Amino acid sequence: MLHGIALRYFVEVARTGSLAAASEHLHVAVSAISRQIGKLEEDVGAPLFERLPRGMVLTEAGELLAEHARRTLLEADAVLGDISAGKTRGGRLVRIACTEGFTRSFLPAVLARHRAVAPNARYALRSGTPAQVEHWVTVGEVDIGVAFSSGNTPALDVAYSSEMPVRALLHIDHPLAAQASLTLADLQAYPVALLERGTTVRQLFDLCCSTRGIRIEPVLSSNNSAALHAFAALAGAITLGSSVALKGMTHETSLVWRPIDESVLNQRVLQVSTMRERRLPAVVKELLAMMVEMIMEE
Structure with missing residues (x-):
């Protein structure tokens, strides 16, 4: 049986690439994380990681489970967040990734407008290359990605796409x-x-x-x-x-x-994306809609 705590440990090891790094981030003993990973591998009936001298790399089975685990954990967080938001509107963290040009004025303006209607919302904004933005959305490190398309994006749901010439x-x-x-x-x-x-x-x-x-x-x-x-x-x-x-x-x-x-x-294309088939928290959906609306404004 796949338990939530084991999945969280597994996802963090997959993200960081080592038990030690996951232990430091989660503030949990390496032995406890290793034990949970071992139980997961017993339940799955296949190794989830290749143990290499410089870290741990997901196997094919591990990749399949990681995709499921990330979505499962995010959906659980979304449900709990929506329940708690019933008492405090928008009271949760929204994580956005973008290419650097959007950090100067556009996204700060979007967040300022959103905060006017969701005063308890909190935001984390990071910038990177289009490939980094796509990766962060795919693995669930951010909720929304704003970047110029790097091509085929099967792991993403594209909420908005439009030609954005230089x-x-x-x-x-x-x-x-x-x-x-x-x-x-x-x-x-x-x-x-x-x-x-x-x-x-x-x-x-x-x-x-x-x-x-x-x-x-x-x-x-x-x-x-x-x-x-x-x-x-x-x-x-x-x-x-x-x-x-x-x-x-x-x-x-x-x-x-x-x-x-x-x-x-x-020929350049702008995409606003989220993780494929992920259930988005209400506050993320609100911000996403506002972001698209502001892109489309003349």
């Missing part, structure tokens, strides 16, 4: 701001601030430049979009991002976005 972000008084659309040749005549090489946006931009035979060297490169936005606003430079990236900037309206006439830059 745009030029520039000061409202920039000479190019008067144009309805920009070309790479337009950008070439002005200082440009770009994300570091290796990011999706930079790869797409460099591909377009290479195809057109245009060379654009940024005056500033960074792994932090907030720094690029600030530099563009202060130095008259042009940076790249999405129209959503500017939403929520009610206190800072100096930047505007303009489309770039490059088909490759128009």
Whole structure:
């Protein structure tokens, strides 16, 4: 029989990759965790982990059980959370993961609007690459993921998906701001601030430049979009991002976005996702609906 405590220990060992790391996080003795894992393996009738010198890796049977265990534990938490929320509306933690660009203004604005109707809600927001966001949602480390699609996502339920082209972000008084659309040749005549090489946006931009035979060297490169936005606003430079990236900037309206006439830059897709077939707590569903509503707002 699969007991809740054994599943929690099992999931934590699967997440951390070792008994010692799980013990430290759970504040439970290694021997107790090992004993529960052993009982689970007896119940299942197959080894759940490969014991390696540098840690523990899930077997095929372990992968199957981990998927079931994560969903089971999250659904149990959702039920208990909804019961307790009956007395204190929204009184639970909502965990969100996103790519870095959404942390500057959009998601803080979403959370502020949500907190106005759910004052007892708490939030945990983390940023990472699209692949990291997908992984965190898949294994249940976060409730909602907001990222540009990394391709086929069978382990996720996509709550919202929409094309989200790469745009030029520039000061409202920039000479190019008067144009309805920009070309790479337009950008070439002005200082440009770009994300570091290796990011999706930079790869797409460099591909377009290479195809057109245009060379654009940024005056500033960074792994932090907030720094690029600030530099563009202060130095008259042009940076790249999405129209959503500017939403929520009610206190800072100096930047505007303009489309770039490059088909490759128009193929990026934004996804808001949750774990596949997971029962979401009421407060998570409320926040999810509000998030999608704000993305769709003109």
